[in-house]
Amino acid sequence: MSTIKKKKLRIKKKNFIILLFILFLFIFLTTKTVKMISHTIKNHKENKVVEKQKPQKRIEEKKVEEKTTIEDNKPSYYKEEYKERYEKYQNNHPELSEEQIIKNVNMQLDKTHYEDPIPAQYLNTEKVLVNKYYYLGSDYVPDNLETISVQYALSDMKLVHEAKEAFETLAKSAKRQNLNIVAMSTYRSYKYQVNLWNKYAKQDGEEKADTYSGRAGHSEHQTGLAVDVYNEKETYTNFEKTKEFDWMQEHAHEYGFILRFPKDKVAETGYQYESWHYRYVGIDAATYIKENNISFEEYYATVIENEKNS
């Protein structure tokens, strides 16, 4: 071989090695780039998935927060022993605020009328609550029943002493304005109520009778603190249309009386609107109930029962 030929061969060998190196470098860089691109795409996709999950996660966190607040921000009238009932009621009424849930369960509204009734507390006081959840025994007769003066009542109308005094003062004040407020049904015994409800049930059916008449033991009239009134001209069911009613709307609380079954509280009281039925609760309670536009049931559940705890 000539030296020139040898040289040429060496150069060719050198070029080949360089070419091989470039080729190798190219392959290396290409795979690296492809890997990087695919990785970025993958990451981007995953990010999207994470983003999609995020709001849901936030909602879940919020739900947990909401669930804990019924415990955390509990009002003073929250009852530990009603915990399970609050939760059950909340599940059935997710639209209600926690405060309303606690109030409603405290008012026993999670129960059916007359199901599992509770013996009435605070007997012989103006705090006593008698309704379709709280009852008086068949032998309960209030202390200190007294007959209202016939100037302001039909004959033989009895109320508990404080209520009787307050009612006479009220009727006397109304009379000064030429208004005639007359008691036409007051204390009624358990036995009387048995016959009354049976009569109504026979007449209108049990379901209808329950909307306006208490079953025996569940009538507020047995407390001697409730009075039905009329003006001696209109029948008592038309009391709403009289001047006497307007006066009662404005002044009854000043004497310790409340309109017991208002139009907008039917769900709480369990009774249809009765413009003629008033209940003695004392001046402070009557004023509080009127100013806050609440039922006696709500007052009992949030104020009277709460006094026990404080």
Ligand SMILES: [Zn+2]
């Ligand atoms: Zn009545």
